[in-house]
Amino acid sequence: AQSVTQLDSQVPVFEEAPVELRCNYSSSVSVYLFWYVQYPNQGLQLLLKYLSGSTLVKGINGFEAEFNKSQTSFHLRKPSVHISDTAEYFCAAFSGNTGKLIFGQGTTLQVKP
Amino acid sequence: NAGVTQTPKFRVLKTGQSMTLLCAQDMNHEYMYWYRQDPGMGLRLIHYSVGEGTTAKGEVPDGYNVSRLKKQNFLLGLESAAPSQTSVYFCASNRPDRAHHNEQFFGPGTRLTVL
Numbered sequence: 001a002q003s004v005t006q007l008d009s010q011v012p013v014f015e016e017a018p019v020e021l022r023c024n025y026s027s028s029v030s031v032y033l034f035w036y037v038q039y040p041n042q043g044l045q046l047l048l049k050y051l052s053g054s055t056l057v058k059g060i061n062g063f064e065a066e067f068n069k070s071q072t073s074f075h076l077r078k079p080s081v082h083i084s085d086t087a088e089y090f091c092a093a094f095s096g097n098t099g100k101l102i103f104g105q106g107t108t109l110q111v112k113p
Numbered sequence: 114n115a116g117v118t119q120t121p122k123f124r125v126l127k128t129g130q131s132m133t134l135l136c137a138q139d140m141n142h143e144y145m146y147w148y149r150q151d152p153g154m155g156l157r158l159i160h161y162s163v164g165e166g167t168t169a170k171g172e173v174p175d176g177y178n179v180s181r182l183k184k185q186n187f188l189l190g191l192e193s194a195a196p197s198q199t200s201v202y203f204c205a206s207n208r209p210d211r212a213h214h215n216e217q218f219f220g221p222g223t224r225l226t227v228l
Contacts, residue, residue, distance in 0.1 A: 004155075006155075036219075042221060042222070043219035044219040045219070090156065100158055100161070103156040105153055105154060106153075
């Protein structure tokens, strides 16, 4: 089955600490992968995407993600988070079979002072 | 450019009432999508359109209808609202120049409550 799984529903972290949000995808989806961020009461905004090439992808606001084909993962990382990074983060994969994006369940990042 | 806009931002309905959500984009995108967002379930695709005059069912189409009479607009209709349709609805669009794996641009959402 085609699926995207975000392994943590909530991730609490202190300000200036590093963070990793985990995402795994099923091998039946394509390797076009995305991370979106949703700030409170707003729509989704693209953080970064992997289409091809270098497996380390850099995005906005200091975030980066690493595509790992053997582990079918696309984890999102930031070395030092800010209070303003508090938001919900969605991993998504493009399904070549259906031509649609498949979203994970979302991870709420809570940055504490 | 305004990007993707949605109206209304909030709405409260009684069971059985009908309403239409409007999505508009000014980016000349061919493809448009309607999603619903529920806690712990991510975004689920309701309906989508690959061009003016065309629509197709997504993952959770029951209870909804859509129309794409103009390229820039994509309407989502609820003919007889049910409490299970309480959700946040997002519209998105993208260009097809490299098919759907281009990023989708999202509207700000419509928060709908059905009592």
